[in-house]
Amino acid sequence: MEIKNRSAYFEYYVDDKYVAGISLLGTEVKSLRTGRASFNDSYCLFQKGELWIKSLHISEYSHGTVNNHDPIRDRKLLLTKRELKKLDAKIKEKGYTIIPLRIFFTDKNLAKLEIGLAKGKKLHDKRETIKQRDTERELKRYIK
Template sequence: MSRPKPEAFDKKKVVAENRRARFDYAIEDRFEAGIALTGTEVKSLRFGEGSITEAYAEVKGDEVWLVNSNVPEFSHGNRFNHEPRRPRKLLLHEREINKLHGAVAREGMTLVPLSVYFNGRGRAKVELALAKGRKAHDKREHIKEREWKRDAARIMRERG
């Protein structure tokens, strides 16, 4: 019997976060994926460098790839340095890959990376979201709802 997955992922050190994705997309489901990196990429990420603001993930055959993420070259890497914007393979279970492939193909959803972090065991992970793009009116509705929740919380605090 498989072990139940925890709701929140074990994020010890967050390297990069895509905060804009939570506004631009309605997030349906989240997955934790390992990421295949070379040595200098890991060192660069440990120094807190890296960006996923323009990144996305795509399913090619039986594999999931993180495209357009930026991990800058390591300063002491000399000839063993990596290419900063190369596609990186994401490590997921076959069942998860099949679920992602079906959602992207049938329902028109998008795979968006939300954050890159190191877990408690020191492994580099990517929080991947299965999301649907928001239209302009949906974004406005989202802003109204967020502001109303903020105002309601303020009123409750004032009244005790």
């Protein structure tokens, strides 16, 4: 199962990608396995030298009991110290942000989050992206 942030490449230029572990609760993992997550307005930020993901919505597990999780709680991302230092230095530059790109499960059934170091696009860049997408779609139709 893989959940993608579809608007990430439309809104941002992604420079670097990193794979981070996420500290999750049991009901969150079960809910992710069914594909019940939303990246709307989610972003990553540093707090006390640790990287956290904010406003990632993981829906409550349907068969959960009273011990179900809070859908929009902050979740800690697990990266090496070297990666954290590198990301922290880049974030301090003007215009860079860290955005979630996709959630996936590894062969060992561990939930991982792919994050990207990105710069925001301007309106004219977004229009250009739409034009490119339309021309690619037309070429595929023509080839068929």
